[in-house]
Amino acid sequence: MKSPLLSWVLALWLAPLSSAFAATLLFSHNGSTDPTTEGWSRSTATTTVTGAAYDDDGTAVWRVTDPGNSSGGTGLYYFRTMNATTLDTVMTSGWELSATISVPTDDPTSGIAWGVDSNTWLGFAAxxxxxxxxxxxxxxxxxxxxxxxxxxxxxxGTRTLAAGYHDYRLVYDPGTARVTIYIDGEVWQSDYNGASASAGSNLVYWGDNNGQSSVIPTRSAYYESVDFVVAPEPSRLLFLLLGAFAVFGRRRRG
Incomplete structure (x- = not known):
């Protein structure tokens, strides 16, 4: 358990810095709120994939379920776009994309492996x-x-985690043009360079980004939160420090 005294001292120390170098929250999703009421757009109006509010044993989430069909619309993701001016600010100042996500063990079935692919997705494209x-x-x-x-x-390669909710963070450093990936506050990759993208819109997106052409196992994902912020260098340092302390007091859920 994190010490109350330690939390108090940390808050006093960080307060002046956080005020001077505050990060800017651009896009956010929270709990079971319909993403379209938060400013997110749906990738398509016609699809067999569903998105709906869901109570996961007391945790409010947005549940995205793919029945695994091979036709009729097989993807559904939510996205926010940005213009060239905002993109320039994001890429020169630095950005962070964070989310709390659960891949359930028994929704809608258990004992069946699902491929690691874009049916459950969290990303940013410039x-x-x-x-x-x-x-x-x-x-x-x-x-x-x-x-x-x-x-x-x-x-x-692929990382295997215990079932349940996990906190994921992608932190972009404009000085190196690389991303550090954190899982539950711990560094997983520190030199992630992403992948080449085709010309198109600049967007943050999450959900089911796969238009499969063959039948796959039915699957669901629970999105508890998604945040995208512009984080100048001092703010990124603060986030790293806060993340390190948060890992000691983070609740674990199955």
Whole structure:
């Protein structure tokens, strides 16, 4: 358990810095709120994939379920776009994409492995101008119900996690043009370069980004929160410090 005294001292020490170098929250999703009421757009109006509010044993989430069909619309993700001016600010100041996500062990079935692919997705694409890239996490599960995660375009392979909710953060450093990936406050990858992207809109997106052409196992994902912020260098340092302390007091859920 995190010490109340330690939390108090940390808050006093960080307060002046956080006021001077505050990060800017651009996009956010929270709990079981319909993303379209938070400013997110749906990728399509016609799809067999569903998105709905859901109570996961007391945790409010947005549940995205893919029945695994091979036609009729097989994807549904939520996205926010940004213009070239905002993109320039984001890429020169630095950005952070964070989310709390659960790949359930028994919804709608248990004991069946799901491939680690873009049926469950969290990402950001910068697709205007030169050097078009995207950075994204993709999720699946093994037959025992453990969560599996990989980073698109990374050679680091797949990480296996215990079932339940996990906190994921992608932190972009404009000085190196690389992303550090954190899982539950701990560094997983520190030199992630993303993958090449085609020309298109600059967007943050999450949900089911896969238009499969063959039948796959039915699957669901629970999105408790998604945040995208512009974080100048001092703010990123504060986030790292806060994340390190938060890991000691973080609640664990199955």
């Amino acid at each position: 697709t205007e101008g030169a050097g078009r890239r995207y950075w994204a996490l993709m999720f699946g599960r093994d037959a025992s119900g453990n969560t599996r995660v990989t980073a698109a375009g990374s050679a680091a």
